[in-house]
Amino acid sequence: MAGTRVTLPDVAARAGVSLGSASRALHGTGASPAMVERVRAAAAELGYQPDATGRSLRMRKTFQIAFAVADIGNPVYVEMMTAIQSVVAERGYRLVVASTGGSPQSTAELVAGLAAGLVDGLILSPLRTSPELGQQLTSSGMPVVVIGRTGESTLDTVTTDSAGGIGQAVDHLLALGHRRIAFLNGPLDTTPGEARQRGFDAAAPAMAAVGAQAVECRVAADFTVAAGLEAARALLDEHPGRIDALVAANDLLAVGAIKAAVERGLSVPGDLAVTGMDDTELAGVFQPSLTSVSLRSSERGRAAATLLLERLADPGRAATTVTVAPTLISRESSSTLTDEEVAR
Amino acid sequence: MAGTRVTLPDVAARAGVSLGSASRALHGTGASPAMVERVRAAAAELGYQPDATGRSLRMRKTFQIAFAVADIGNPVYVEMMTAIQSVVAERGYRLVVASTGGSPQSTAELVAGLAAGLVDGLILSPLRTSPELGQQLTSSGMPVVVIGRTGESTLDTVTTDSAGGIGQAVDHLLALGHRRIAFLNGPLDTTPGEARQRGFDAAAPAMAAVGAQAVECRVAADFTVAAGLEAARALLDEHPGRIDALVAANDLLAVGAIKAAVERGLSVPGDLAVTGMDDTELAGVFQPSLTSVSLRSSERGRAAATLLLERLADPGRAATTVTVAPTLISRESSSTLTDEEVAR
DNA sequence: CTGAAAGCGCTAACAA
DNA sequence: TTGTTAGCGCTTTCAG
Numbered sequence: 001m002a003g004t005r006v007t008l009p010d011v012a013a014r015a016g017v018s019l020g021s022a023s024r025a026l027h028g029t030g031a032s033p034a035m036v037e038r039v040r041a042a043a044a045e046l047g048y049q050p051d052a053t054g055r056s057l058r059m060r061k062t063f064q065i066a067f068a069v070a071d072i073g074n075p076v077y078v079e080m081m082t083a084i085q086s087v088v089a090e091r092g093y094r095l096v097v098a099s100t101g102g103s104p105q106s107t108a109e110l111v112a113g114l115a116a117g118l119v120d121g122l123i124l125s126p127l128r129t130s131p132e133l134g135q136q137l138t139s140s141g142m143p144v145v146v147i148g149r150t151g152e153s154t155l156d157t158v159t160t161d162s163a164g165g166i167g168q169a170v171d172h173l174l175a176l177g178h179r180r181i182a183f184l185n186g187p188l189d190t191t192p193g194e195a196r197q198r199g200f201d202a203a204a205p206a207m208a209a210v211g212a213q214a215v216e217c218r219v220a221a222d223f224t225v226a227a228g229l230e231a232a233r234a235l236l237d238e239h240p241g242r243i244d245a246l247v248a249a250n251d252l253l254a255v256g257a258i259k260a261a262v263e264r265g266l267s268v269p270g271d272l273a274v275t276g277m278d279d280t281e282l283a284g285v286f287q288p289s290l291t292s293v294s295l296r297s298s299e300r301g302r303a304a305a306t307l308l309l310e311r312l313a314d315p316g317r318a319a320t321t322v323t324v325a326p327t328l329i330s331r332e333s334s335s336t337l338t339d340e341e342v343a344r
Numbered sequence: 345m346a347g348t349r350v351t352l353p354d355v356a357a358r359a360g361v362s363l364g365s366a367s368r369a370l371h372g373t374g375a376s377p378a379m380v381e382r383v384r385a386a387a388a389e390l391g392y393q394p395d396a397t398g399r400s401l402r403m404r405k406t407f408q409i410a411f412a413v414a415d416i417g418n419p420v421y422v423e424m425m426t427a428i429q430s431v432v433a434e435r436g437y438r439l440v441v442a443s444t445g446g447s448p449q450s451t452a453e454l455v456a457g458l459a460a461g462l463v464d465g466l467i468l469s470p471l472r473t474s475p476e477l478g479q480q481l482t483s484s485g486m487p488v489v490v491i492g493r494t495g496e497s498t499l500d501t502v503t504t505d506s507a508g509g510i511g512q513a514v515d516h517l518l519a520l521g522h523r524r525i526a527f528l529n530g531p532l533d534t535t536p537g538e539a540r541q542r543g544f545d546a547a548a549p550a551m552a553a554v555g556a557q558a559v560e561c562r563v564a565a566d567f568t569v570a571a572g573l574e575a576a577r578a579l580l581d582e583h584p585g586r587i588d589a590l591v592a593a594n595d596l597l598a599v600g601a602i603k604a605a606v607e608r609g610l611s612v613p614g615d616l617a618v619t620g621m622d623d624t625e626l627a628g629v630f631q632p633s634l635t636s637v638s639l640r641s642s643e644r645g646r647a648a649a650t651l652l653l654e655r656l657a658d659p660g661r662a663a664t665t666v667t668v669a670p671t672l673i674s675r676e677s678s679s680t681l682t683d684e685e686v687a688r
Numbered sequence: 689c690t691g692a693a694a695g696c697g698c699t700a701a702c703a704a
Numbered sequence: 705t706t707g708t709t710a711g712c713g714c715t716t717t718c719a720g
Contacts, residue, residue, distance in 0.1 A: 005461075007713060018691045023715055032689060051461040053401045054713025057696050062397065064440075072426060073625075078417060085416075085443060094462075096408075097441045099429060117349075117395040117697085118438075225629050255629055262631060281417075285569050285599055287606060287631040351697060362707045367699055376705060398697025401712050461713085 006046045015042035026050070056117075065308060066119040068098040068110055070127040074223065074252065075280040076297045077125065080147065083301030084123060091309055093120070104130040115142045121308045123147065123301075127190045143311045145304045148191050156307045157321045158300050162192060162277065165293035165326030166199030169247045169275040171206060172291070172328055176335075178245035178273055179212040182235060184257055185249040186223040193219075196249040196277070215243050220253055228256025236264055244272060245334070251276035251283050251292055258286070258333065273334040288332035296324045350390045359386035370394070400461075409652060410463040412442040412454055414471040418567065418596065419624040420641045421469065424491065427645030428467060435653055437464070446534075448474035459486045465656055467491065467648045471534045487655045489648045492535050500651045501665045502644050506536060506621065509637035509670030510543030513591045513619040515550060516635070516672055520679075522589035522617055523556040526579060528601055529593040530567040537563075540593040540621070559587050564597055572600025580608055588616060589678070595620035595627050595636055602630070602677065617678040632676035640668045 012022035015038045025031040025039035027050075042048075056062045067084055069077040085095045096119060100107040107126050111133075114122055121143035126133065134152030137144050145156040166183075173181055183200045186193045200217060207214060216239065220231035228248065236243065246261075248254035254276030261272045268274055268288055276283055279294035303322045311317060356366035359382045369375040369383035371394075386392075400406045411428055413421040429439045440463060444451040451470050455477075458466055465487035470477065478496030481488050489500040510527075517525055527544045530537045544561060551558060560583065564575035572592065580587065590605075592598035598620030605616045612618055612632055620627055623638035647666045655661065 005713095008715095009713085019714085020692075020716075021690055024690085028715075030689070035689080049456065049460040051713050053397060053406065053461045054696095055715075057397045057401050057698090057712085058714045058716080060696070072429075073422060078422060081441075082416060089443075094440065094442070096438065097425075098438070099433075112393065116393040117397045225625070258631065259629065281569070282626070285603065287602065349697095352699095353697085364699080364708070365706055368706085372699075374705070379705080395697050398712095399699075401696090401714090402698045402700080404712070 005051070006048045007051070008048070011039060011043045011046055011048045014046060015039045060117075062118060062120055063092055064094045064096050064119045065121045065123065066096045066098050066114050067123045067125075068100045068107070068114075069125050070100050070102050071223075072097065072099060075282060076250075076278045076295075079280065079297040080125065080301035080304070083298040084305040087302055087305035088309065093309075100124075100126060102127050104128055104133045108133055108136050111136060111140060111142070111144075115140050121145075121312055123304045123308055126150070127192070129191055143308060143315065145308045145311070147300055147304050149195075153321075154319050156311055156319050158304045158307065158324065159321060160295045160300060160324045161326055162195045162293075162295060163199030163202060165277055165295060165328070166196050166247060166249075167203050167206070168326060168328045169277070169291075169293055170200070170203040172330065173245040173247065173273055173275065173334065174206065174210055174212055176245075176273065179210070180215050180243050181207065181212060181245045181247060182215045182239070182243045183217040183247050183249075184228060184231060184235065184253050185217060185219050186227070186253065187221070188219055190223075192223070193249065200247065215239055220256075223250050223252055225252045225256045225259075228253035229259050230256070232257035232260035233263070236260055236266070246272060246274050248274060248276050251278045251280045251290060254290055254292070254333070255282065255286060258288070258290075269332065269334050275328075275334055279329050283329070283331065286333075291331045291334035292329055294327045294329050296327075300324050349395070350392050351395065352392070355383060355387045355390060355392045358390060359383045404461075406462060406464055407436055408438045408440050408463045409465045409467065409649075410440045410442050410458050411467045411469075412444045412451070412458075413469050414444050414446050415567075416441065416443060419626060420594075420622045420639075423624070423641040424469065424645035424648070427642040428649040431646055431649035432653065437653075444468075444470060446471050448472050448477045452477055452480050455480060455484060455486070455488075459484050465489075465652045467645075467652055470494070471536070473535055487652060487659065489652045489655070491644055491648050493539075497665075498663050500655060500663050502648045502651065502668065503665060504639045504644060504668045505670055506539045506637075506639060507543030507546060509621055509639060509672070510540050510591060510593075511547050511550070512670060512672045513621070513635075513637055514544070514547040516674065517589040517591065517617055517619065517678065518550065518554055518556055520589075520617065523554070524559050524587050525551065525556060525589045525591060526559045526583070526587045527561040527591050527593075528572060528575060528579065528597050529561060529563050530571070530597065531565070532563055534567075536567070537593065544591065559583055564600075567594050567596055569596045569600045569603075572597035573603050574600070576601035576604035577607070580604055580610070590616060590618050592618060592620050595622045595624045595634060598634055598636070598677070599626065599630060602632070602634075613676065613678050619672075619678055623673050627673070627675065630677075635675045635678035636673055638671045638673055640670075644668050 012019045025036045125147040134150040147158045218235045220227040276290045276292040279292040283290040283292040356363045369380045469491040473494045478494040491502045562579045564571040620634045620636040623636040627634040627636040
């Protein structure tokens, strides 16, 4: 049973039919019921498993699609991946997860490699983009869906208004009465970093209207808890008692910031309100639970997968952009309740 | 540039050499420097990318390996995956992530599918096993490394002493003076659930020796935060004030338990000490940070990947088992410090 | 509806 | 060292 692979000729021989008939009986169309029955039986008897490689070579199709991200440790991507996986699996595709590294060049290399007949299509969520990358993606001829932005309008894209999401967070904090607001962002040369900065800057009029001030915009080295912790420490130490609310560019930074606040004896939300973004599972679970702007990662993953399947089915169709609206989910980290009330 | 794939014959023609020479010049051995140079140049000129499918079919090798897990949402698996990825990538392999579903049957189906020439090997971390699965794995003839246990000693295996790890957690709590200890486990019909239950049961003598009692062993529906929250609520409500420490079978359950405790106005660790297992990033980051037994997920992933690569290189070698020792990492959730001290 | 045969892109065995 | 050729396992024409 082990080792010796059973091939289609074996099955055909066993069933006493030709190779072509065996193939048609198993996958193709135009075989008589009797033939199908016979071949099926022979295949089952021999424990035949069609060889994916032979099939791929002949059909010029691998039934694999790739999901390429910079940082698979980020729960956002895990969420997207789960969503993508379930959509594509339904249509008989397998998912290959690839790691891009942060830079556009390494992403470009990855795409080139993938284009080598390894996958039928690609869902890409790059942290940093460049015009060249967009170029390469379009010219590679491989079906691609970008989650985020490339500036290349010829590509299928799933976007979300993360800038507007930051605006929602600011509005929320202003409505709760906070007036001295800091912004904790990730690297500005990333797509999300740039967009979220834009969102915070755009909130200036709303803040001015109620006499609130933006105390500082701080940039963490990365969109991670560790980077958020470090940056928030510095931020809080430089403005002791002068910040009453902090908008973080994602949940991981927010968690780092809360940790920094607690280290300094500040209570959250009592002394400092904090909001995150992405509404990862962590947000609902953290202590205190984290107010976060949902960017609907699952939905974006699902949309990207659907878009890719559609393009695979019809390569000539026009590029489509799906936009998903952000929603603020209010939780304890920005409530004005006391800790005891919150505990209830 | 797009669409029309350039193939090896194209390169050979451009370089004015034969197909075979072109192949050898690019990958194989035994080509003159001049030949290599010429072919390289032609390939670069045409933007040649070797086709993975043709190569795989001919070489009977895909350079892909699969990592199959039940629940990719669990940070433990993400950690393993990252480790595996970095090891195998170094040797030119790509990683395919597959989702098994919880049951042995669905795992079996997955393995059968994967065996169809899709991957060269498999790293499997099943939640539930059955003798049949072990059988199938050995007889499939595909190189497999199991992270966990199958009972099949003919398979390469990476294990850890999670039972002993639970013992460490109990000892730790006893040393801190806790005497009424509850155990929050995941499903008992899973490999980790069974092992961790065994570990807690085995700690009975140590507990008896200092006059401590096991208040209850509770089984959550799943190894998730949500299931932990629900189970811990019931547990705490049924034994009000009668539990001073809780051993959770993993970090997710522990986080759920802490949330349940806080809901009930209990302070952690003041009123209830909690320990987790797996030492995920969450443990260090959570508020309060979580004492956890590290099972060295990265190391296990790395070991599994290394084992698999070795087997790929030498299919005939004897099955090896690598065992990784657990270590308790003490943090705030089990400290005896007050919250204020902890904040420092 | 079935059988025969071609060939997807590549590597490796065999000749020269 | 190089060219020629067979063939990996499969699907899909093309005849019959």
